[in-house]
Amino acid sequence: MNGLPFSFAGETLTALPSGALHWPARRLLCVSDLHLGKSERMARRGGPILPPYEARETLTRLDADIRATEPETVICLGDSFDDLDAMRALEDQARAMLTTLMAGSRWIWIEGNHDAGPVDLGGSHLEQHREGALTFRHIATSDATGEISGHYHPKARIPLKARSLTRPCFLRDDTRLILPAYGTYTGGLHTDRPPLSTLMGPGAQAILLATPPLAVPMPR
């Protein structure tokens, strides 16, 4: 799997190179910020007409992660759809892919700021979800413990010999873990910018997406 195991709130979790989070003990897979239907939403609002393949691409990667980890539970940590209309307008092949992926596992949609409202695709629709010592929600809270969230699309820049390198990353400190965006058409927020720079506690680490992922002190 080429993941990076690490311990968080007493549990052993694995950061996968794709940006998904695996919790082997609970057979749980968590992904955040899929933003499915982003290109449709942009076209609908009169914006650029982007290649309409991003949902297929995102779901293809998710399919690979699900095959590799065989989870009992899949949690989509919010902003799974770029908006609710985008969910309804999801093109046929992507919708079929999603239905296939959902079959056979407990599927939890956490509500995000882009997709607040019921999802008509099956699965449970929750504001947040608690599993053991861990709480899954879309946006990090200030007084969290054992909290797993997304929303910020963190990315980190680290200096290398003669150049610097930017990659999406997980962020973790003692009390919270923030996932990178999993969706294909998603950008990122640098870790040295607020609110990420102020939200994360001292000693926070960034786990850069690479094969395998690499943990470094969070650049501030």
Place this chain on the structure above:
Amino acid sequence: MTALPPIIEDWFSRQGWHLHPHQRAMFDRAGDPALMLIAPTGGGKTMAGFLPTLAELAEGGHEGLHTLYVSPLKALAADIKRNLRRPVEEMGLPIRIEDRTGDTPQSRRKRQRADPPHILLTTPESLALLTSYEDAAHTFCGLKRVIVDEIHALAESKRGDQLFLALSRLETLAPGLRRVGLSATVEDPPALAQLLARAPDSCPILHADPGPDPDIAMLETEERPPWSGGGGAYAIPAVLDQIRQHKTTLIFHNTRAQAEIFFHNLWLANEDGLPIGIHHGALAREQRERVEAAMVAGDLRAIVCTGTLDLGIDWGDVDLVIQVGAPKNVKRLVQRIGRANHRYNAPSKALLVPANRFEVVECVAALEAVKAHELDGEPRGPGPLDVLCQHILIRAAAGPFDADTLFAEIKTVGAYANLPRATFDRCLDFAATGGYALRAYDQWQRLVQRADGSWQLRDPRGAARIRMNIGTITDSDKLKVQLKHTRGGRPLGEVEEAFAATLTQGDTFLIGGHIVRYEGLREMVVEVSRDKGRKPKIAVFSGTKFATSTQLSDRILAMFRQRDWPNLPPHTADWLALQREVSRLPERDRLLVETFPHDGLHHLCLYGFAGKNAQQTLGLLVTQRMEEQGLNPMGFVATDYATLIWGLDPVTDPAPLLSREGLHQALEGWLAENAVMKRTFKTSAIVAGLIDRNSPGGKRKSGRQATFSTDILYDTLRKYDPDHLMLDITREEAMRGLVDFGRVEEMLDRIGPRIDHLDLSRVTPLAAPMFLEVGKVPVKGRAEDVLIERERTALMQAAGLA
């Protein structure tokens, strides 16, 4: 011979002026549908262009726009306005003259559309914008003449393609329109004239007397040029001497970075406190305008500048042009030299300052070419499709249109005269729906077909978006630089986003001649403070890079064959001799390949002399093959004459890396994964209207995570829609521009199996300058992971986390 109206004739005699023969000829042939004048700077080109307009308007009675003047520079439009208004006022002619550029206030622009002046001075972008309005037919209905100034400069880029497409619109709006082109000396006048005329019509060419040959030489300095580098700092004392001896000196540089560094050093050495200014495209507008005003007022003794001063603005009494750094291209050099001595029939005076030893060779080659009157240039090929896509959108913004009519109109543009209908239809489909194989959201398409078959915008509000994105200049993403704590204050200028990304707090760099200290990034503004230091830590940010022409490269290689070099200064001749001693000199029909270790990495230097773009391509292809062979290449840099590659492992046999078959294979494979293609894609995607300059995918909003890199779009298209128009455009663009694979193949033909590999113990004299080149291209491969791993270990140890 037609007589000039007495009022104009009288004014000329009051000035004690006589018409130049070419001005008279232009006037006599004013009725020609298309006419091109080739004249040196200072040859009274502008008057030659406007004389027929003044004569036709002298009687009064013309309603609305009569003459449209298009130039590549806003400043030129403003300059011509000044220079034209004076005679018009003195003659008392009833002619209204206005300019219209990106800087013109909204209110006046609106008024200009409703009530246009007789003469409107503008740029290609502003003209394209004018044609995008619903009332374009009204604005242009009385138009009789179009004057395209500095047409040689426009025709070299997509700005020219956009302009000529706009002219095809104007032809429809104002039938019988006459076109005039004004050009500096070029290598192929008929090709240029063909672009100006309405295809397939021909276009007569008038040549003005080219004047005496320029007085041009290499600047003699006590100090020798350095082994490498591009600053020309060694020549500062000699340049200051020249400034003292002349009234006004223009000091040209090839890049902004070099101009900045040179200006800084010049200022430090300027003990007499001579008034010297700096002018380049990355400076804030206010700052540029201040320098321009000072220049016109004659307050400056010298201006350090870049290509922004290449064109024909009359900057007063310039009596010396100094070119710092190799001119790369003989034609451009000749045009720059023409900036000195604006008086007709006086020789221009120019000095070349090679920045390093290699450039000494190039400068001597260029001097010989100038003396032989041998200009260079490459034909541009058919009109680019991304500009065509934008043209279709602009047409749509102006109102419903018929596809057949638009196609017929486009075929009258020289560069698009052979455009197949199927290609046009693909562009139209792209503009309308995105042109994807998957029709996922056709209900949201941009253009829809009406019942009568004509096309229109689905949402009329889309017109505003199209107008916001007009233009073909797509500099790499720029960030404004501002002094900290001056929120909303004047920006100092701009730097490339990629440059900003390399800065860490405390780094110092040069901008506008000042050293500033990087404080941080706030809402996509680079915040800096003034720094008292005398030496900037980082001084390099990229600017335009010219490629050395084939002709100049051949002259250099011919010079290498000489047994000794009496035509070169001794220091340079010695240097070439040293290269010959420790390695070899490159030859035209062989390929010299040097390998050597340096700074803990293994290096490979290929002297292909194929021009910067082709050498860059060679770098991409060879590093890709090295990656396949597990040699862990890390990056490369290309110049006009060589490619330097570095990596973690040594190359023992370069010949297999250079097999034609392997390179072709790599060429196919590389389309998937390389920075140059992605950069080309981004540029074309912006021009074609796939992404906006000013919203998601184009520009990043501050602190937001909603936007993403265009690289992702490129990857997605390649995977799911490999036949998409944008990929074809990207490939074509890259092949003729940044990729230039043709010149790689030419080189392979030339060298055949004759590859000379020399494995050496250290950097060679000829390779040394390569290390200071800007524009290093990283290779994203296994070496990166190896380095991340090393870096991670170090970082974790430093943080006590290991």
